Amino acid sequence: MFLINCPYCGERDQSEFSSGGEAHIERPKQPTELSDDEWADFLFMRKNIKGVQFERWNHSHGCRKWFNLIRDTSNDKIHGIYKMGEKPPKV
Amino acid sequence: MSNFRINKTNFVDQTNRISFKFDGKTFFGFKGDTLASALIANGIHLVGRSFKYHRPRGIMTCGSEEPNAICQINDKSNLTEPNVRATEIELYEGLEANSQNCWPNVKFDIGGINNLISPFIPAGFYYKTFMWPKSFWKSVYEPLIRKTAGLGKSPIKPDPEIYDHKYVHCDVLVIGGGISGIISAKLSAKNNLNTILIDDKKExxxxxxxxxxxxxxxNNKISKDWLINEINEIKKLKNLQIKTRTSVAAYHDYNYLLARESLSDHLSKNEKDxxxxxxxxxxxxKKVIIATGAIERPLVFNNNDRPGIxxxxxxxxxxxxxxVTCGLKNVIFTNNDSAYEVAISLNKKGIDVKIIxxxxxxxxxxxxxxxKLGIKIFWNSTITSTFGYRKINSIEIMSLSxxxxxxxxxxxxxxxxxxxMSGGWTPMVHMHTQSGGKLNFRETDQVFLPKEFSDNRISVGSSNGHFELDEIIKLTNDTVKKFLNIQETDLDDADISCSKELEKRNIWLLPNYIxxxxxxxxxxxxxxxxxxxxKLAMREGFKSIEHVKRYTTTGMATDQGKLSNMHALGIIAETAAVKMGSLGTTTFRPPFTPLTFGTIVGRSVGKFFDIVRKTPMHEWHVKNNAEFENVGQWKRAWYYPRNNENMHQSVQRESKAARDSAGILDASTLGKIDIKGSDATEFLNRVYTNAWSKLSIGKCRxxxxxxxxxxxxDDGVTTRIDENHYLMTTTTGGAANVLSKLEDYLxxxxxxxxxWLTSVTDHYATASICGPNSKKILKKLFSDIEFNDQNFPHMSFKNAKIGGIDCRIMRISFTGEHSYEINIEAKYGNSLWEKCIDAGKDFNITPYGTETMHLLRAEKGFIIVGQDTDGTMTPIDLQMDWIVSxxxxxxxxxxxxxxxDTMREDRKQLVGLLTDKPNTVLEEGAQIVHEKNNKPIEMIGHVTSSYFSPNLNKSIALAVVKNGRKLKGQKLLVPMRDQTINVTVSDFIFYDKNNERLNA
Structure with missing residues (x-):
């Protein structure tokens, strides 16, 4: 149970949040132009790495805002939190 | 005073006598005793039988590591608790405890025969023996093993006790109230840090x-007196909270810890009421100081398990x-200095003691x-056997090579x-490893120690491998100073004198001539x-400690191997001739000591187990005899039995009434999302499959x-309230997920x-009136509205007032009947409902529940997302191509x-099924096949909805079947346990195919 510093509300318990998987996977603007493989890549392929990962999180039992979070999946250390649309900080 | 109560101490109040029962016999002890100390004072060591061989076993320790003295505590209430350690139970008046794992009693135990046949019960015995014949496992072997094995009895009645949860935050948490914990807590609290000190003992x-x-x-004081003084001082510190009788069970990430505090387990029934x-x-x-100490190791030698050891x-x-003295003729068997303190203590009290x-x-x-005291010491010696059945009476020793x-x-x-016996000390590194810390192995005394500290977690004292008094004090002082950034302390120049251990020798498995x-x-x-x-496990090829552990079950009992794991590792290392440090340890998992379910659950029992959501009309449903169905957290009226009807009879009556005259449904639970903004229409275009640009104000889609x-x-009807304002409805169960999905996209x-999205599910109550007479009822309720098809057509909406209160009327239908849904602010929901019932009296308006709603929509072939779909159905599979723009x-x-894949033609597709015998109703979930002969038979689909339709007077079902679109008219089979049902694939709209009733 880690602590997450919501960029809108401040530090809260992990139980208030839900994870939304890998970050920075943008929905294609013109899906119909894509081949099956390209679309499948967007739809299904996720890195799920051991180590530092960029993730989407939602303060679902708080302000309901989505934001990005950089987490080391091997030890749950959080290396950075930034709002949607912002550039990720260097880690 | 018994022979064994030989000493007065400050910790046991010998003026306060307490009676208790053990195995039905009454004994006496004193306030301050544990069950174990009171039994020993009464000369009782034999307290249980061992798990597998049913050997007599006695009290072995004085703390949470106790492997043998585990009891069943029987209260006169519904509470009975198995596997409680006698060493941790504080004595109270009326305590009743029983030994476990023996029948008929602890002194004569029939299972003891296992001890005699033990050569035939090696590790893995059960795995190897009870393999054949296969059918015997369930009927013969398992019941037999279950009867003879097992630790204690589970309670079978609800727990009558109250349990609590509490959240706390602190700057520094100190785990363990021994000398290093007390030093740490004092340093922390005196430096203005909000500190909690936790210890599992009562003092x-x-x-x-x-x-x-x-x-x-x-500082020239006997260590005990120095410490008592320190304890008195820290009790005065304002920012130090001391929690005794509290055991830390788990240490999670980010310094989140769970601790169980026992508040009334030490009180008698009258006191704790x-x-x-x-x-x-x-x-x-923010920071954690682990000061959990170390526990003593047993020695591994022949018959090292008798009561009295x-x-x-x-x-x-x-x-x-x-x-209390444990014996009058004592032998101490050791490989280190610490046990000499015990011998000296015994000797000074005039009790006979020898040392090996x-x-x-x-x-x-x-x-x-x-x-100097004249205590006999046998150097370089080992015990080769012990004797005495119910209690040790002698030992046999030999010299070591x-x-x-x-x-x-x-x-x-x-x-x-x-x-x-003393085989040295094992630092309690459980908390350190639970928090993610790694371990190092120290060869000199064969201990695993915390490898590293972090910015917010350290270990001190013997849990960090410091066993000598001067080390404990100096190094704890130094470490804590650095950790908490403290410049100077009282202990910087403390004067400490102690004995230092000079020689070490460790033999994991002591040699024997046997x-x-x-x-x-x-x-x-x-x-x-x-x-x-x-050794057997290793011969059979198990190499990893984790495998050996599981095969031999070493360390897998309720004490989680607190005494055994190190010896198992040591013997594996010796046998395999590898370094013990390279083997690693098994994983230290929470909880450190077992937790009761009551503690885990806390107050979330009974009606607080889960949230219950009720509609504003709930009380009306209750009064009108409704049975309820749980839909997510909602209680929905399921059906309204009259005159002892069963569900089938109620549903038949309700659905007939809804089609013949008028029915009314509480639809308040449907998810409702208010959508506003200049891009609302574009948004709907993007989230729904169909087009929304041309929906005019006042229309529904x-x-x-x-x-x-x-x-x-998900699916649902959305109404355009205004140019930039929509009201979306969702399924009852899907409401929260739909909202967060839409928020995610936005x-x-x-x-x-x-x-802008706002959940308004709880803000509006909804009464849905359907049936050929619904229009007449609405006319009575809203006299100023013209209910003809021109002014108020199907799929349109009007603002209205009832009793001066604003409401919205949507003419939409989930039953296929002419139908209206009235939305009103939730607090007027019940009043609206009663008005509708009142206005409908002349038309036999019949309240119907979710079951009838399901039946009516199935007659019309309307899907329910989540019942007829399961996350693998496209709209094309559902034959709903018409809705995909x-x-x-x-x-x-x-x-x-x-x-x-989604364009494959042989995907499972929605079809209707009619049973050849119209009275046979299929079971929902039943499998569908083509034929019954050529095995293996391919399963081509399953039934998703099935009812007996009173309006069609036959059984109808919806199903998903491979290539279903092309199978219309074909015969299929639904095999059941007792029969195979013949069915024919049909259209999935069974009733009023041309939607004539919508405008009737």
């Missing part, structure tokens, strides 16, 4: 609190803390004092009634695994929502859209509808 002080030896001094029994503390600490340090605690030391010689101060691998010389028999296969050298006392079992993978996610993919450039899931 602080650890083992130093009864250390009377004058060799150990701090109405008290909370246990409280779970959920602690978030204890850990040496426990004998010391019983003597100096409880005032596997070391060749040592000259430390403690040993010099021992020799030079390298310690064998025994030599004469066998020497010594009589005794108590044997203390072969390993024939001797009983126990490693795990609770699970009865021996050194032989470990059904929409289907997909996931990005093209599968149906916040992350389409932040440019000006759209070909013109829209994009919507959620559109691209996926053109993937090769």
């Amino acid at each position: 602080l002080g650890g083992s130093t609190i009864f250390q009377e030896n004058e060799i150990f001094k701090i 109405g008290f909370v029994r246990q409280r779970l503390w959920k602690i978030r600490a 204890l850990l040496a340090s426990s004998i010391n605690k019983y003597l100096n803390y409880f005032g 030391d596997i070391r060749k010689r040592s000259e430390s101060e403690l040993i010099k004092e021992t020799e 030079e390298d310690g691998s064998n025994v030599i010389g004469e066998k020497n028999k010594i009589s005794c009634d108590c044997l203390g 072969s390993i296969g024939k001797n009983k050298s126990f490693i795990d006392f609770q699970n009865d695994s021996t050194a032989k079992d470990i 059904y929409g289907l929502m997909l996931n990005e993978d093209g599968m149906v996610y 916040q992350t993919e389409w932040p440019e859209l000006d759209v 070909k013109k829209k450039y994009d919507f959620i899931g559109k691209r996926s509808l053109y993937r090769s």
Whole structure:
């Protein structure tokens, strides 16, 4: 149970949040132009790495805002939190 | 006073006598005793039988590591608790405890025969033996094993006690109230840090609190007196909270810890009446200092498990803390100096004691004092066997060979009634590893130690491998100063004198002239695994400690191997000739000691177990005899039985009435999302499969929502209230998920859209009136509205007032009947409902529940998302091609509808099924096949909805079947346990195909 510093509300318990998987996977603007493989890549392929990962999180039992979070999946250390649309900080 | 209560101490109140029962017999003890100390004072050591061989077992320790003395506590209430350690139960008036794992009683136990046949019950015996014949497992072997095995009895009635949860935050949490914990807590609190100190015993002080030896001094005071003074001082510190009788169960990430506080377990029934029994503390600490100490190791030798054999340090605690001696003729068997303190204590109280030391010689101060007192020491010796069935009465010793691998010389028999063993000390690194810390192995005394500290977690004292008093104080002081950034402390120049251990010798498995296969050298006392079992497992090819552990069950009992794991590792390392440090340890998992379910659950029991959501009309349904169905957290009226009707009869009556005249449904639970903003229409275009641009104000439209993978996610009717204002409805169960999915798209993919979503599910109550007479009822309720098809057509909406209160009327239908849904502010819901019932009286308006609603919509072939779909159905599979816009450039899931897999023709598709015998109703979930002969038979689909339709007077069903679109008219089979049902694939709209009733 880690602590997450919501960029809108401040530090809260992990139980208030839900994870939304890998970050920075943008929905294609013109899906119909894509081949099956390209679309499948967007739809299904996720890195799920051991180590530092960029993730989407939602303060679902708080302000309901989505934001990005950089987490080391091997030890749950959080290396950075930034709002949607912002550039990720260097880690 | 019994023979064994020989001493008065400050910790047991010998003026306060307490009676208790053990195995039905009444005994007496004193306030301050544990069950274990009171039993020992009464001369009782035999308290249970071992798990596998049913060998007599006695109290072995004085703390949470106790493997043998586990009892069933019987209260006169509904509470009975198994597997409670007698060493941790504080004595109270009326306590009733029983030994476990023996029948008919602890002194004569039939299972004891297992001990005689033990050569035939090696490790893995059960795995190897009960394999054949297969059918015997369930009917013969398992019931038999279950009857003879098992630890205690589970309670079968609801727990009558109250449990609590509490969240706390602190700057520093100190785990363990021994000397290093007390030093740490004092330093922390005196430096203005909000500090919590937790200890599992009823008093602080650890083992130093009864250390009377004058060799150990701090600033010229005997260590015990120094510590008592410190304890009195810290009790005055304002920002230090001391929690005794509290055990940290788990140490999670980010310094989140769970601790169980026992609040009334030590009180008698009268005293604790109405008290909370246990409280779970959920602690978030900025910094944690682990000071959990170390526990003494047993020694592994033949017959090391008899009653009367204890850990040496426990004998010391019983003597100096409880005032009870464990025996009158004692032998201490050791490989280190610490046990000499025990011998000196016994000797000074005038009790007979001898020492057997596997070391060749040592000259430390403690040993010099021992020799000065005239205590006999057998150097370089080991015990080869012990004797005495219900209690130890003698031992046999021999000398060790030079390298310690064998025994030599004469066998020497010594009589005794108590044997203390000390195989050194194991630092309690559980908390450190639970928090993610790694371990290092120290060769000199064969211990695993915390490898590293972090910025917010350290270990101090013997849990960090410091066993000498001067080390404990100096290094704890230094470490804590650095950790908490403290400049100076009182302990910087403390004057400490103590004895230093000079010689070390460790032999994990002591040698014997009896072969390993024939001797009983126990490693795990609770699970009865021996050194032989470990060696056998290794011969059979198990190499990893994790595998050996599971195969032999070493360390898997309720004590989680607190005493056994190190020996198992040591013997594996010796046998495999590898370094012990390279083997690693098994995983230390929470909880440290078992937690009761009550503590975990806290107050979330009974009606607080889960949230219950009720509609504003709920009380009306209750009054009108409704049965309820749980839909998510909602209680929905399921059906309204009249005159002892069963569900089938009620549903038949309700659905007939709804089609013949009028029915009314409480639809308040449907998810409702208010959508506003200048891009609301564009937003709907993107989230639904169909087009929304041309929906005019005042009109309603059904929409289907997909996931990005093209599968149906939710459906519902959305109404255009105004130019930039819509009201979306969702399924009851899907409401929360739909809202967060839509929010996700708005916040992350389409932040440019000006759209605002608000959940209004609980804000509106909804009464849905359907049937050919619904229009007449609405006319009575809303006299100023013209209910003709021109003014108020199907799929349109009007604002209205009822009793002066605003409401919205939608003419929409989920039953296929002419139908209206009236939405009103929730607090007027019940009043609206009663008005509708009143107005409908002349038309036999019949309240119907969800079951009838399901039936009516199935007659019309309307799907229910989640019942007829399961996350693998596209709109095409549901034969709902009509709702998928070909013109829209994009919507959620559109691209996926053109993937090769979603375009396969032989996907499962929605069909109707009619049974050849119209009275046979299929079971929902039943499998569908083509034929019954050519095995293996392919399952081509399953029934998703099935009812007997009173309006059609036959059975109808919806199903998903492979290639179903093309199977219309074909015969299929539905095999059931007792028969095979013949069915014919049909259209899935069974009733009023041309929608004539909508405008009737």
